Amino acid sequence: MPPFFSSLTLACFSARAGRSLKKLSLIATVSLLLAPNAPTHAAKVEHQPDLSAIQTVVVIFAENRSFDNLYRGFPGAETSANLPPDKFQQKDRDGSVLKELPPVWGGLTARGIPNxxxxxxxxxxPNKPFAVDDPASFNVPLNTLTHDLWHRFYQNQMQINHGKNDMFVAWAxxxxxxxxxxxxxxxxMWKIAEKYTMADHFxxxxxxxxxxNHQWLACACAPFYPNADTSxxxxxxxxxNTAGDALIVAANSxxxxxxxxxxFVRDGNLTPDFHAVNTMQPAYQPSGxxxxxxxxxxxxxxxRPTTLPPQTIPTVGDRLSEKNISWAWFSGAWQHVLDHGNAYPMPDFQYHHQPYNFYANYAPGTTAREQHLQDGGLNGSRFIKLIDEGKLPQVSFYKPQGNLxxxxxxxDIESGDSHIAxxxxxxxxxxxxxxxxxxxxxxxxGGLWDHVAPPKGDRWGPGSRIPAIIVSPFARRHYVDKTVQDTTSIIKFLTERYALRPLDGLVQRDQGIEASTGKPLGDLTGALIxxxxx
Incomplete structure (x- = not known):
């Protein structure tokens, strides 16, 4: 069976089997098309892209920026730059329109910043978006540390407010x-996005x-803490609340x-049914x-209350290993922190950004850990060396160290932008x-407003819109991809490209997106020729 059809059958058709007789009929039809000597088989395959042309996949995972926060006004993209005023006004907690924005509590810039x-x-x-770096206003350049914001599971849903995106200020x-x-x-990276493909519905x-969201990139799942009520x-x-999409507000709020x-009455890291949704620490070092x-x-x-027990649910890394596909999670400053400890402001290594360190399959002493949890080097030096030598595995995930x-x-934005470029x-x-x-x-x-409503998927997401840039010799040039996609789309592409067994979370998300939009979750290929x- 050709690679693309094999993966498509596994990742999409089988995932939707049983949903309706119509879909079962479609699966049967595809099976006939794939039967030996079927006269339409060759013609059908000739019109499909050859995913095997992609032999090396690199995922670079930066931090905490909404699309409108960095790419407002990007050519051809749907951004807040041309919105009428009634489309971006924020509402108060009682649902009324705010007469003005509240102050930035504690100040706009982080502690220790000159001026x-x-x-x-x-x-x-005024109750509208404002330019942080406007010379006529705050004049804060891209190399400045600014105030951190809440970016938490329930607050994000409350801010999105069922797709209206009008309570980001209320629940911040x-x-x-x-x-x-x-x-x-x-x-x-703006220039690079203009050169290649920007996905503006990601x-x-x-x-x-x-x-x-790091866990989601690994397993398309929310980790579980067994017996958390006695832990x-x-x-x-x-x-x-009973819907599971908002916290209960305290009487003295x-x-x-x-x-x-x-x-709130009680905020925290675990849902009432013991899923970990806010910051927890790995059971293995390096850990917080x-x-x-x-x-x-x-x-x-x-x-320790924040130590998450080792996880056992399958990850996309496990699925790649099943097919003998070489892969690694490269962490900037990983070995430096193990050898010398962590330090602020550099490297400011973030322990909870290393998803595979939470899994029993990659525990200390295992061969899988040695193979797949790789040091990216201080400032990404080792990762860059492997790039230059042409020695990257078939699939690489790269996580920059904290200050980048x-x-x-x-x-700051500028340091990370320069590093990724x-x-x-x-x-x-x-x-x-x-x-x-x-x-x-x-x-x-990162708690930053975006005006585009996320599609309905499942209990866990998708959340707010974020930038995604597709860079490849096969990428469409000077192109904006409007396909509805999310972080799960990366897993979907890998599943299709390498004919992997689909993760349960991928199947559920794909079904949810199709139910709400009428189309399956995008798989990145809309950006490719x-x-x-x-």
Whole structure:
């Protein structure tokens, strides 16, 4: 069976079997087309793209930016630049339109910044998006650290407000900050996006946090904490509404967003049915939790409330290994932190951004860990060396170290933008370039507003819209891809390209997107011009 049809049958048709007689009939029809000596088989395959032309896949996963925050006004894209005023006005917690934006609580710039933009300087902003770097206003350049924002599972859903995207200020801890945006046309990655393909309907795979969205890239799932109600993490189980999409507001919470940060009965990291959705720490080092006294130093203290028990659900890495596809998760500064410890502001390694370190299959001492959890080098030096030597595995995931990932609060935009653009420059010169696909995207929106409503998928997402740039010799040039996609689309492409067994989360998300949009979840191929399969 040709690779594309084999993967399509496994990843799509089988996933939808049983949904209706019509779909079962479609599967039967495709089976007939694939039967030996079927006269229409060759003609059918000739019109399909040959995914085998892609031999090296690279996923670069930056941090915490919405599409409108960085790419407002991008040519050909749907952005907030041309919205009428009634489409971006934010509402208060009672549903009324805010007369103005609240101040940025605590100030717009992070602590220790010279000439800071203080809270008082942000008072009385009009109820609309504002340019952080406008020379006539705040004049904060791209190399400045700005205030971090809530980016949490339930708050993201409350901000989206059933697709209206009009409560980002109401359910934030930073007042007006979600409505800030930058003139991204000064970024190097803006120029690269103009050269290749920008996907402007690409959404974060899961609502909320960096932790959950890194897990989503690995397993298309929310990790599970068994017996959490009798565990050290019991106090972290949230109090949510019956729909499971909002926290219960505390009686002493400020009534209006103009009066202060909202309060909840109980926020935390675990859902009422014990799924981990906000930041947890891996059970293995490097971890934000140190080993317990007398414990194996390679492990984290299991008695700490944020230590997540090792996970066992299948990941896309497991599926790649089943097919003997070479792959690795490259972490910037991984070995440096193991050898020398972590430090702020550099490398500011983020432990919860390393999803495979949460899984029992990649525990210390395993061959799988040695093969697949790879050091990216300080400032990405080892990853760049492998690029230049043409020694990348078939599938590479690259996570920049903290100070280079663009996360509000501890990283600036310019440093991460320059780092990723430099990676692209090396990739374009790599011996593997001619058969390469590169996806540059962000884990999640970082609490920053975007005006495009996410499609309905499933309980976990998708969340807000994020940038995604497709770079490849096969990428359409100067193109904006309107296909509805999310982080799960990366898993879908890998599943189709390598005929993997589909993960349950991929099947569920694909079905959910098709039910709400009438089309399957995109698989990145809309950005590509590939040779035809023979």
């Amino acid at each position: 800071p933009i203080t809270q008082s300087m942000t008072e009385h902003l 801890d930073t007042g007006a900050m979600p409505m800030g945006y930058w003139n991204g046309s000064h970024m190097k 959404f974060m795979g899961a609502f909320g946090s960096s932790f959950l 050290p993490s019991h106090p972290s189980i949230v109090t949510a 400020p009534h209006s967003a103009l009066d202060g940060v909202p309060k 939790n140190k080993p317990a006294d007398g414990q194996d130093p390679r492990f984290a203290d299991p008695s 990932n663009e996360h509000s609060g501890y990283a 430099d990676l692209i420059s090396h990739l374009e010169k790599s011996p593997q370039w001619q058969h390469m696909l590169v996806i540059v995207t962000y884990d999640e929106n 590939l040779p035809k399969a023979r």
